[in-house]
Amino acid sequence: MTGADKAGNLSRRGFLHVTALAGGGMLLGARFPLNGARGAAAATADAEATLNAFIRLTPDGTATIMAQNPEIGQGVKTMLPMLIAEELDIPWRQVRVEQADFDATKYRGQMAGGSMATPMHYESMRRVGAAARAMLVAAAAKEWKTRPEKCTAGAGVVRFRNKSLSYGELASAAAEVEPPNPRTVPLKDPKDFQIIGQAIPGVDNPKIVTGKPLFGIDVSVPGMKYAVFEKCRVHGGKVRSANLDAVKASPGVTDAFVVEPTGSAAPSPSIFQVGLPNGIAIVGDSWWLVNEARSKLEVTWDEGPTASQSTAAFDRQAEELSKQAPEQDLGNDGDAAGALASAAKTLEAAYRYPFLAHAPLEPQNTTAHFHDGELEMWAPIQTPQFARGDLAKALGIPEDGITIHLTRMGGGFGRRLYWDYMLEAALIARQAEVPVKLVWTREDDTRFDYFRPGGYHFLQGGLDDSGNLVAWRDHFVSFGEGPRFAPSAEMARNEFPQAFVPNFALQASKMPLGIPTGALRAPTSNAISFVVQSFIDELAAEAGKDPLQFRLDLLDAAAPGTRTSFDAGRMKAVLELVRDKSGWGKVDLPEGTGQGVAFHFSHRGYFAEVVQAAVSREGELGVEKIWIAGDVGRQLVNPSNAVNQVQGAALDGLGQALDQEITFEGGRTNESNFHNFKLLRIDQAPPVEVHFVISDNQPTGLGEPALPPVPPALCNAIFSVTGKRIRSLPISRHDLSWA
Amino acid sequence: MAIAFTLNGKPTTVDVPPEMPLLWVLRDELDLKGTKFGCGRSFCGACTVHVDGEPQRSCRMAVSRARGREITTIEGLSEDGAHPVQAAWQEIDVPQCGYCQAGQIMSASALLASNPQPTDSDIDEAMSGNICRCATYTRIRAAIHRAADLAQAPPTSHETATGGSEA
Numbered sequence: 001m002t003g004a005d006k007a008g009n010l011s012r013r014g015f016l017h018v019t020a021l022a023g024g025g026m027l028l029g030a031r032f033p034l035n036g037a038r039g040a041a042a043a044t045a046d047a048e049a050t051l052n053a054f055i056r057l058t059p060d061g062t063a064t065i066m067a068q069n070p071e072i073g074q075g076v077k078t079m080l081p082m083l084i085a086e087e088l089d090i091p092w093r094q095v096r097v098e099q100a101d102f103d104a105t106k107y108r109g110q111m112a113g114g115s116m117a118t119p120m121h122y123e124s125m126r127r128v129g130a131a132a133r134a135m136l137v138a139a140a141a142k143e144w145k146t147r148p149e150k151c152t153a154g155a156g157v158v159r160f161r162n163k164s165l166s167y168g169e170l171a172s173a174a175a176e177v178e179p180p181n182p183r184t185v186p187l188k189d190p191k192d193f194q195i196i197g198q199a200i201p202g203v204d205n206p207k208i209v210t211g212k213p214l215f216g217i218d219v220s221v222p223g224m225k226y227a228v229f230e231k232c233r234v235h236g237g238k239v240r241s242a243n244l245d246a247v248k249a250s251p252g253v254t255d256a257f258v259v260e261p262t263g264s265a266a267p268s269p270s271i272f273q274v275g276l277p278n279g280i281a282i283v284g285d286s287w288w289l290v291n292e293a294r295s296k297l298e299v300t301w302d303e304g305p306t307a308s309q310s311t312a313a314f315d316r317q318a319e320e321l322s323k324q325a326p327e328q329d330l331g332n333d334g335d336a337a338g339a340l341a342s343a344a345k346t347l348e349a350a351y352r353y354p355f356l357a358h359a360p361l362e363p364q365n366t367t368a369h370f371h372d373g374e375l376e377m378w379a380p381i382q383t384p385q386f387a388r389g390d391l392a393k394a395l396g397i398p399e400d401g402i403t404i405h406l407t408r409m410g411g412g413f414g415r416r417l418y419w420d421y422m423l424e425a426a427l428i429a430r431q432a433e434v435p436v437k438l439v440w441t442r443e444d445d446t447r448f449d450y451f452r453p454g455g456y457h458f459l460q461g462g463l464d465d466s467g468n469l470v471a472w473r474d475h476f477v478s479f480g481e482g483p484r485f486a487p488s489a490e491m492a493r494n495e496f497p498q499a500f501v502p503n504f505a506l507q508a509s510k511m512p513l514g515i516p517t518g519a520l521r522a523p524t525s526n527a528i529s530f531v532v533q534s535f536i537d538e539l540a541a542e543a544g545k546d547p548l549q550f551r552l553d554l555l556d557a558a559a560p561g562t563r564t565s566f567d568a569g570r571m572k573a574v575l576e577l578v579r580d581k582s583g584w585g586k587v588d589l590p591e592g593t594g595q596g597v598a599f600h601f602s603h604r605g606y607f608a609e610v611v612q613a614a615v616s617r618e619g620e621l622g623v624e625k626i627w628i629a630g631d632v633g634r635q636l637v638n639p640s641n642a643v644n645q646v647q648g649a650a651l652d653g654l655g656q657a658l659d660q661e662i663t664f665e666g667g668r669t670n671e672s673n674f675h676n677f678k679l680l681r682i683d684q685a686p687p688v689e690v691h692f693v694i695s696d697n698q699p700t701g702l703g704e705p706a707l708p709p710v711p712p713a714l715c716n717a718i719f720s721v722t723g724k725r726i727r728s729l730p731i732s733r734h735d736l737s738w739a
Numbered sequence: 740m741a742i743a744f745t746l747n748g749k750p751t752t753v754d755v756p757p758e759m760p761l762l763w764v765l766r767d768e769l770d771l772k773g774t775k776f777g778c779g780r781s782f783c784g785a786c787t788v789h790v791d792g793e794p795q796r797s798c799r800m801a802v803s804r805a806r807g808r809e810i811t812t813i814e815g816l817s818e819d820g821a822h823p824v825q826a827a828w829q830e831i832d833v834p835q836c837g838y839c840q841a842g843q844i845m846s847a848s849a850l851l852a853s854n855p856q857p858t859d860s861d862i863d864e865a866m867s868g869n870i871c872r873c874a875t876y877t878r879i880r881a882a883i884h885r886a887a888d889l890a891q892a893p894p895t896s897h898e899t900a901t902g903g904s905e906a
Binding site for chain 1 (some may be wrong): 755756759760763767768770771772773774775776777778779780782783785811812814816817819820822825828829830832833834835836837838839840841844862863864867868869870871872873874875876877878879880
């Protein structure tokens with residue numbers, strides 16, 4: 001420590017030292033409005049917002065910054081503290097990051113989903129840091145009996161003339177300064193950024209590469225038992241009876257019981273719905289032993305109505321529905337039927353995509369301890385707030401009696417938006433009356449997912465005699481009942497090419513579904529992009545036009561003043577960039593090699609992608625390279641993670657397209673593990689070249705929007721070689737041989 | 740029944756059912772959480788450890804087969820994360836969720852021990868048993884090449900080169 005100490009400050013610093021040892025120090029929170037997407041109304045309504053971020057400064061100048069959001073691999077545990085540290089103006093090497101617990105009294109928007117962290121928090125987290133910096137400057141000014149405007153701060157030090165005090169020295173005095181209004185506190189000019197825009201490695205990397213416990217599955221608490229949970233293989237089925245005594249006699253088993261809660265089944269207030277669990281818990285001293293004991297279970301199940309559902313039946317039913325009048329109109333512009341009847345050329349095609357599992361590599365798990373009417377949990381969960389509300393209802397206890405410690409997650413991809421495994425763990429722990437760690441097997445995880453729903457699109461397109469797209473009709477056969485689509489089985493009425501085609505009709509019919517569905521990375525987009533961008537390619541071929549130029553022309557086709565769902569100019573820019581970077585139409589490709597293109601707008605991100613693939617005459621497919629151009633606004637917060645996310649999302653899309661499908665028979669999931677639900681492996685992963693257009697727009701998220709263009713771009717590349725259209729996924733189901 | 744083996748250089752004895760997979764002995768009996776459970780059937784490689792220097796899937800290896808052998812887990816790969824593969828993984832910023840990376844690093848370090856300068860196709864062949872659900876494969880390849888360079892560096896040049904002597 002340096003600087004002139006006065007007696008008063010010494011005593012404060014003494015106090016600070018004590019509190020620092022206890023994990024305290026200067027504790028700073030700031031009130032601020034939600035910004036960006038929520039707009040001004042939310043800002044006003046948020047005047048009573050509670051603390052939403054912590055900065056702790058210790059006398060040695062270290063800033064401990066709380067990472068408020070759940071980390072699923074999207075890099076948010078590094079990114080949000082970077083935003084705070086930038087405006088706090090402290091060198092990154094002096095920053096320690098800690099994961100915050102779920103705490104709705106301190107934090108807002110503690111959620112991982114929708115690529116929302118950047119648009120929601122880009123400004124608000126900076127304001128947290130800026131407010132703290134202003135308090136440090138005010139404390140220094142008071143010390144020096146000058147005005148704050150006369151002082152400068154940077155790199156963890158406040159200066160005035162020839163005097164300086166480090167943040168560590170100022171911490172305790174700053175903690176007594178009235179926090180400024182974070183809404184009006186000045187923010188840095190982006191040209192002065194020292195941390196934002198730097199490639200900063202993930203804060204947990206040192207622990208990850210040395211195998212330190214970090215994930216939910218690594219949690220261990222005193223007196224803990226292990227649990228497995230056996231559910232009916234038919235979705236929604238319930239236990240009638242089971243040989244619990246035989247299971248209880250198995251080695252290592254201390255308890256076995258039926259879990260059939262009767263608590264409130266009221267729907268969650270969020271869009272995420274989770275049913276109450278029903279099944280058999282086996283509890284004991286070793287996870288492996290309790291899982292071994294499952295093989296001794298003999299259960300009579302009430303399989304329920306979903307036992308009649310199967311993939312084959314869905315396929316047949318969709319085909320029948322396609323021949324009938326659609327159940328509902330989702331959107332109509334112009335006169336699609338009339339324009340199709342008078343078009344110079346028309347095309348028809350039926351597209352199909354399968355159900356998919358999320359398959360995060362860390363199987364679902366939760367550690368739960370129920371004691372004195374309160375519940376403490378350690379859980380890998382993307383939506384702790386919704387989970388807590390639902391847990392409280394299911395258990396009949398108040399929400400503030402539930403503590404959720406957020407663990408790092410071994411992948412999310414949307415699976416951990418749903419807290420079914422937390423409900424299971426809580427109910428098991430309550431009944432077992434000991435702390436319990438529930439761990440699913442890979443088979444549990446694959447079978448009991450909230451699947452990306454499959455879907456069917458029966459398309460018609462019309463071209464005029466100049467080859468312009470003049471009519472588009474999509475009869476979308478999906479899942480749901482009455483007016484409601486099953487979760488993530490809906491389609492936005494303004495999905496491209498709506499507003500870019502004068503005569504447009506989007507219609508839907510639905511099939512009832514007893515199988516749980518939900519959001520998978522880039523929900524709805526991950527499927528609809530395949531359909532739309534493949535059929536666009538078919539129409540370009542029919543028009544005799546270059547498929548990339550056909551898309552550029554189409555992006556120009558919105559009538560002036562038309563309300564489009566995205567900015568066509570931004571999309572054109574990424575399409576032109578990926579054209580140039582990939583050498584589209586310019587490079588001489590060997591016979592058997594071709595390129596395909598697609599673009600998609602989702603989660604506020606603009607992405608255009610080219611896939612180059614080789615297909616042998618015998619039909620062997622090799623994906624050689626992917627080029628990506630994206631636009632997520634004016635600032636990449638962490639360019640290292642940005643590229644990592646985009647490459648990963650693209651390869652995720654590639655894995656889906658190549659060989660992934662979940663199927664059902666008798667209401668049961670057929671697939672069970674990675675031998676029959678195949679994730680992409682390194683020998684299938686081509687290089688992915690990533691480029692960004694830096695546009696003057698708000699920074700937005702990158703977890704999702706790079707995924708959707710890959711499947712159609714790959715299918716379009718296959719067409720360019722083989723002349724075969726891939727109208728259903730996965731590609732592995734198709735014979736790609738050509739002569 | 741007591742089963743004795745060497746774990747990360749230290750003599751270790753466990754008293755568990757002999758058919759219990761090494762993975763669960765490591766995680767739940769010995770409290771070494773770095774070795775991960777992903778599939779339980781040797782499909783994903785998250786549970787990879789070294790057995791007498793060779794990469795093995797610990798989820799399907801009965802602990803009885805570890806008797807008298809040398810087991811190395813991610814916790815024992817280096818004292819302080821300075822093994823060239825661990826150093827390269829941090830330098831290249833490989834992880835996204837990070838769950839598979841211990842298994843990736845164990846497979847990669849075994850590869851470099853037998854093939855100090857692998858090509859991309861050597862890497863693809865040696866690493867195809869390790870799934871990365873986040874698909875960080877581009878960086879895994881880059882980090883293995885980088886680790887190969889770090890391991891070749893003169894031992895005086897940098898701390899990480901010392902750890903490289905193992906590879």
